[in-house]
Amino acid sequence: LAKTTQPISMDSYEGQEVNITCSHNNIATNDYITWYQQFPSQGPRFIIQGYKTKVTNEVASLFIPADRKSSTLSLPRVSLSDTAVYYCLVGARGGDSSYKLIFGSGTRLLVRP
C-alpha cells in the first residue's frame, strides 16, 4: 500500500495561490492520485484526481512529475472558505475490486483575511 506524506499545516492569505505537495514514493503503476477536502463536521469531498502530468478542473490543478513519486495540489486565489483539511490519497486496491481510500493525517490549510 502506498503511504503518503504531506505537511501538517499551511497558512495563507486571501487571494494567494496555495500549493500543497504530497510525497508517495511507493506509488504503484496503476494507482491514481486523488485529493479530498474536508470541512469541520462534514465528510471528505473529492477535489481532483490525476495519473500523470497536469490535471485542471474548475477548483484546482494537480501537477504530477514524470516519476509520480510526488504531486502538488494548486489552489488559485484562495478565499476564507478554502480553510479546510486537504488529503492526498493513493488508491489502494484490496481484495477483488475493492477501492478503499487510505487517508493520512492531511494538511490543515488556514486562509487568513
Add this chain to the structure above:
Amino acid sequence: EAGVTQFPSHSVIEKGQTVTLRCDPISGHDNLYWYRRVMGKEIKFLLHFVKESKQDESGMPNNRFLAERTGGTYSTLKVQPAELEDSGVYFCASSQAGYEQRTYEQYFGPGTRLTVT
C-alpha cells in the same frame, strides 16, 4: 440529486448498549463504504459493499461490528455491545464506478458522531 445521507447525526449511548447507524447512498451507486475516525486519529476504512455483497471487510475492528446492506440499497452498521473506544465519527460513502474503476471519487455523507460513555 440527493447526496449520501446518514442517520442519526449524533448518538450518545452507554457502554454495553447497542447502536445502529444508517447510511443511504446516492441512488444508483452500487459501491458503498464505511469509514470511521476515532478521536485524534486518521479516517480509517471499515468495509466496502458492492450492491448487497461485502467486497472487503478487512477494516472491521472486531465481531462487535456488523454491517448489512439489504437489497443493495441502504446500509446499516450495528455496534453490539458498544465499548468506549468505539466513540468517533462514522462516515459512509458511495461511488458509481464498476470493476474497471479509474476514479476513486467517493461521495461522503456528513457522518454520525457516536459517543459511548
